[in-house]
Amino acid sequence: MGMFDAIDISASGLTAQRLRMDVTAENLANAQTTRTPEGGAYRRKTVLLQQAEGGFAGTLAATVGSAEAPAGVEAVGVVADTTPLQRIYDPGHPDADAQGYVTMPNVNPVTEMVDLIDSSRAYEANLTAMQTSKAAFTKTVELLR
DSSP: OOTTHHHHHHHHHHHHHHHHHHHHHHHHHTTTOOOOTTSSSOOOEEEEEEEOOOHHHHHHHHHHTOOOOOOOEEEEEEEEOOSOOEEEEOTTSTTOOTTSEEEEOOOOHHHHHHHHHHHHHHHHHHHHHHHHHHHHHHHHHHHHO
C-alpha cells in the first residue's frame, strides 16, 4: 500500500458522495415537474456506484500475485428510477389528460431527504479519513527531520 493510497481512496469517496448529493438535489428540485424535454413527467434519478479498479497498482499487484491493491469507489452512471409515476386528479392543471388526471414525478421528498442525509454523512466520514491520513503523513515527515 502506497503512502498516498488512503488519500486517493478517500478522495474517490468524496467525489462519489458529492455526485449523490447533486443528483438528490436535482430530484428535490424537480419533485413537481410535469414537463421535461423528453416529454412527460420527471423521473427520479439514482447514482450507481461500484468499487474502482486498483489502477496500475492493482494490475501490478495481481501480476506478481500479491494481495489486491486498495481501490476506492467510482460512479458508474446516473440512471432513471423505473418505479411507476404518480397520477393525481387535478382537472384544472394544464397537463391534465381528458379524464382530469396529471402524471406527476415518482419523487418522494422524504426519501430524497434521507438519501441526502446519508450521502452527507458518508461525505463527512471520507473527509475525516482524509484528514486523519494527512495528519499521520505530517507526523511521519516531522519524525524524519
